[in-house]
Amino acid sequence: MPDVAILGATGYTGAELLRILSQHRHVRVVYAGSRQYSGMRVEEVFPFLRGAYSGLVFGDDEPSDIDAELFFCALPHGVSMEVVSLLVKRGRRVIDLSADFRLKDPAVYEKWYREHTAPELLDSAVYGLPEFYREDIKDARLVANPGCYPTGALLPLLPLLKEGLLEPEGIIIDAKSGVSGAGRKATLETQFVELAEGFHPYRVLGHRHTPEIEQVLGELCGGKFRVAFVPHLLPVARGILTTIYAPLKEGVSPESFQRVYREYYQNEPFVRVLEGGRLPDIKHVRGSNFCDVGIRVDQDRGLAVIVSAIDNLVKGASGQAVQNMNIMYRLPETEALDSPPLGV
Numbered sequence: 001m002p003d004v005a006i007l008g009a010t011g012y013t014g015a016e017l018l019r020i021l022s023q024h025r026h027v028r029v030v031y032a033g034s035r036q037y038s039g040m041r042v043e044e045v046f047p048f049l050r051g052a053y054s055g056l057v058f059g060d061d062e063p064s065d066i067d068a069e070l071f072f073c074a075l076p077h078g079v080s081m082e083v084v085s086l087l088v089k090r091g092r093r094v095i096d097l098s099a100d101f102r103l104k105d106p107a108v109y110e111k112w113y114r115e116h117t118a119p120e121l122l123d124s125a126v127y128g129l130p131e132f133y134r135e136d137i138k139d140a141r142l143v144a145n146p147g148c149y150p151t152g153a154l155l156p157l158l159p160l161l162k163e164g165l166l167e168p169e170g171i172i173i174d175a176k177s178g179v180s181g182a183g184r185k186a187t188l189e190t191q192f193v194e195l196a197e198g199f200h201p202y203r204v205l206g207h208r209h210t211p212e213i214e215q216v217l218g219e220l221c222g223g224k225f226r227v228a229f230v231p232h233l234l235p236v237a238r239g240i241l242t243t244i245y246a247p248l249k250e251g252v253s254p255e256s257f258q259r260v261y262r263e264y265y266q267n268e269p270f271v272r273v274l275e276g277g278r279l280p281d282i283k284h285v286r287g288s289n290f291c292d293v294g295i296r297v298d299q300d301r302g303l304a305v306i307v308s309a310i311d312n313l314v315k316g317a318s319g320q321a322v323q324n325m326n327i328m329y330r331l332p333e334t335e336a337l338d339s340p341p342l343g344v
């Protein structure tokens with residue numbers, strides 16, 4: 001039964017970790033970190049967790065003083081790399097939810113984020129997408145939990161590209177995210193009045209998740225990938241709907257798509273492939289670790305339209321992190337993750 005610590009426990013992903021882990025039968029949350037709420041009880045800050053963590057108080061201790069076996073780092077990028085580096089050097093296992101250890105090339109990280117201060121850890125960090133890296137995750141000391149948009153794009157794309165059903169060039173990823181994706185701290189852009197009744201793209205062709213998606217596609221499918229990625233901000237709290245437009249390889253039949261998805265995902269507990277042309281809805285995965293995938297194929301136009309839906313805070317962050325922990329500790333992979341989506 002590993003004792004776990006959550007750093008950045010008062011952010012949206014930290015709170016979601018607390019929520020999910022309150023249901024876990026084999027781990028104990030022994031530490032929840034926060035600077036702003038240090039000294040306050042978990043249920044004072046998050047009344048929805050009333051009764052779940054009696055006695056647990058947010059702390060602002062030096063990470064090296066915290067006694068836990070596994071650390072979830074739900075800190076902003078840049079902050080995380082310093083903390084993670086220290087923890088790994090002290091022999092702790094870490095699941096990092098930030099972007100700091102996802103990109104393998106420090107020069108690429110520097111181009112999209114900032115200078116990397118722990119590049120020596122990049123090689124050994126395992127990309128925490130269980131459906132494709134499960135074996136490596138088992139013994140990883142450091143898991144780089146995937147970004148929310150990359151999760152929503154990679155799960156539908158990878159089987160089709162690996163099996164050569166799609167052309168590798170000309171892929172367009174058009175994604176819409178709920179506002180919790182931007183984190184909990186107050187900003188003008190994420191205020192209710194600024195967002196409600198509106199809908200807009202942002203960081204068009206310049207979002208930091210682009211190199212992450214391209215890196216994983218290249219690593220698992222071979223070759224160099226370039227995708228057009230356009231995120232949008234949806235005025236809802238949670239959820240990412242991703243619509244992918246991809247050119248078909250010549251001669252590929254519509255039936256082969258369902259066959260390939262079945263081969264890859266029929267035994268995966270958290271990927272639900274919709275049959276009969278049905279398409280996903282973020283409402284149908286809300287509060288769950290599912291990624292729903294649907295597809296339409298137009299042979300006349302040589303085009304596949306693939307749609308996925310995830311909850312950005314669950315399969316896009318904290319749920320996937322708990323799934324990774326379950327794999328690392330040989331626990332049932334669905335432990336604490338098997339409640340059905342909220343539906344409404």
Ligand SMILES: NC(=O)c1ccc[n+]([C@@H]2O[C@H](COP(=O)([O-])OP(=O)(O)OC[C@H]3O[C@@H](n4cnc5c(N)ncnc54)[C@H](OP(=O)(O)O)[C@@H]3O)[C@@H](O)[C@H]2O)c1
Nearest residue numbers: 008010011012013034035036074076077098181183184317
């Ligand atoms: N939101 C999502 O959907 C999502 C999805 C996938 C990955 N992620 C990644 O997960 C990480 C956390 O995201 P989030 O949305 O939960 O962020 P958030 O809501 O902004 O929360 C950040 C947390 O980190 C703490 N923190 C902030 N600055 C800190 C500093 N300088 N030193 C120590 N602690 C600090 C905050 O608490 P105090 O200020 O009280 O210390 C808070 O608990 C980010 O790296 C994000 O990119 C987020």
